[in-house]
Each structure stands twice: as structure tokens, then as C-alpha cells.
Amino acid sequence: DSGVTQTPKHLITATGQRVTLRCSPRSGDLSVYWYQQSLDQGLQFLIQYYNGEERAKGNILERFSAQQFPDLHSELNLSSLELGDSALYFCASSLVWTSTDTQYFGPGTRLTVL
Amino acid sequence: GENVEQHPSTLSVQEGDSAVIKCTYSDSASNYFPWYKQELGKGPQLIIDIRSNVGEKKDQRIAVTLNKTAKHFSLHITETQPEDSAVYFCAARLNSGGYQKVTFGTGTKLQVIP
Numbered sequence: 333d334s335g336v337t338q339t340p341k342h343l344i345t346a347t348g349q350r351v352t353l354r355c356s357p358r359s360g361d362l363s364v365y366w367y368q369q370s371l372d373q374g375l376q377f378l379i380q381y382y383n384g385e386e387r388a389k390g391n392i393l394e395r396f397s398a399q400q401f402p403d404l405h406s407e408l409n410l411s412s413l414e415l416g417d418s419a420l421y422f423c424a425s426s427l428v429w430t431s432t433d434t435q436y437f438g439p440g441t442r443l444t445v446l
Numbered sequence: 447g448e449n450v451e452q453h454p455s456t457l458s459v460q461e462g463d464s465a466v467i468k469c470t471y472s473d474s475a476s477n478y479f480p481w482y483k484q485e486l487g488k489g490p491q492l493i494i495d496i497r498s499n500v501g502e503k504k505d506q507r508i509a510v511t512l513n514k515t516a517k518h519f520s521l522h523i524t525e526t527q528p529e530d531s532a533v534y535f536c537a538a539r540l541n542s543g544g545y546q547k548v549t550f551g552t553g554t555k556l557q558v559i560p
Contacts, residue, residue, distance in 0.1 A: 334489065365548075375490070375535060375550040388547065422489050434480070437489035 336438035350411040357425030364406040370419035448473040452551025469536035470518040476538040526558045
């Protein structure tokens with residue numbers, strides 16, 4: 333158990349809909365990262381927040397957005413969903429934000445768009 | 447941007463044999479190289495990491511080597527056991543302009559045959 337929690341575990345929705353994925357980092361960690369894992373794209377970094385502020389952006393679509401709240405939990409919002417958005421979404425956390433900081437991954441949310 | 451190539455994509459070994467997975471990276475500014483193990487239905491779990499100022503690191507049956515000149519790093523698992531069967535990912539991370547960038551390899555599915 334990494335100490336990172338994600339909800340929900342599974343999510344099934346329809347195209348065009350909007351969903352919110354939630355992540356709680358390990359106790360004491362200030363950074364949260366979001367990743368998308370699909371069969372054809374592998375593990376892709378989406379976005380990072382540090383202490384409530386956006387720190388880095390990866391391959392995140394404009395239809396997706398995220399935020400980190402004062403209690404350090406984070407939410408990833410996916411809107412106008414398409415079939416291709418079906419994937420595993422992972423959250424990870426680390427103590428701070430440096431590149432050598434160890435990241436701990438949560439169990440993931442499996443999103444299925446029908 | 448950074449490009450990480452990982453080989454092989456699949457690897458089958460007999461229990462007790464060694465397994466080696468290799469990754470190459472393109473950006474010489476990358477300074478941290480973690481390896482993750484992902485079991486079915488779970489999030490990636492950090493198993494070992496190496497920083498750019500170190501050439502080799504060992505933790506029991508697992509070792510990682512880094513050749514900065516050639517820009518490649520490898521994961522070595524000795525005395526493999528069936529529970530080592532999983533997908534292994536390498537990654538390269540760097541700080542760029544205060545932002546952290548992380549790129550993952552495409553994964554190696556390791557099967558340890560009892």
C-alpha cells in the first residue's frame with residue numbers, strides 16, 4: 333500500500349459526459365501528479381501540482397483540467413469524453429517537486445467511456 | 447523532448463535465472479531514473495532508482511546500472527521468482543526551467559516460469 337488513495341476505482345460513462353477523479357496524497361506529501369495509462373499510449377504524464385499550484389504540464393488535453401485543494405487532495409476533471417479517453421488514470425504523490433523526488437502511485441481509476 | 451526507449455517488450459525466464467531490461471534516453475539533462483513494477487490491476491510501484499551521480503545501485507536481488515555517456519540504464523533481477531512476474535517500466539526525469547518532466551518507457555512484461 334503506497335498511502336495514495338484514489339476514488340472511484342471504476343467509472344463507466346458515456347461519450348460527451350464529464351467525470352471527476354479524486355486523489356488523496358500520502359500524508360506529508362505536497363506534490364500530486366496525474367498520469368494516463370492506455371494500451372496504445374503507455375504511461376503518459378498529464379499534470380503536476382505542488383502545494384496547490386500547477387507545477388508542470390505534460391500531455392494533458394484542453395478538455396481535461398485538474399486542481400489541488402488546500403487540504404492537498406486533487407481532482408482531475410475530464411469533460412466532453414470520447415471513446416479514446418478510456419484508460420487507467422493514476423495519481424502519484426511526492427514530498428516536494430524536484431526531479432529526484434520519489435513518486436508513490438495510487439491504485440488507479442479505470443475509466444470506460446461507452 | 448525526452449525520449450525513452452525500453453527493451454525488450456516481453457521477457458520470459460526460468461525461475462532462478464537472471465533478467466535484464468534496458469532503457470536508453472535522449473536528453474542528457476535527465477538526472478533521475480526510477481524503475482517501477484506494475485502488477486495486474488495495481489498502480490506502478492517504485493522498486494529501485496538511481497541518480498545521475500551514481501553508476502550502480504543494488505537492493506537485494508535488484509540492481510540498476512547507469513551509463514551517462516551512452517545515455518542508457520539497465521535493471522538487473524537475479525534469482526528470479528514467480529512473484530517477479532509483472533510489467534516493469536523505466537523512466538527518466540529532469541528539471542527544466544523549474545518544471546519537472548518525466549518520460550516513461552513503454553514497459554517490459556516479465557514472465558518467470560516456475
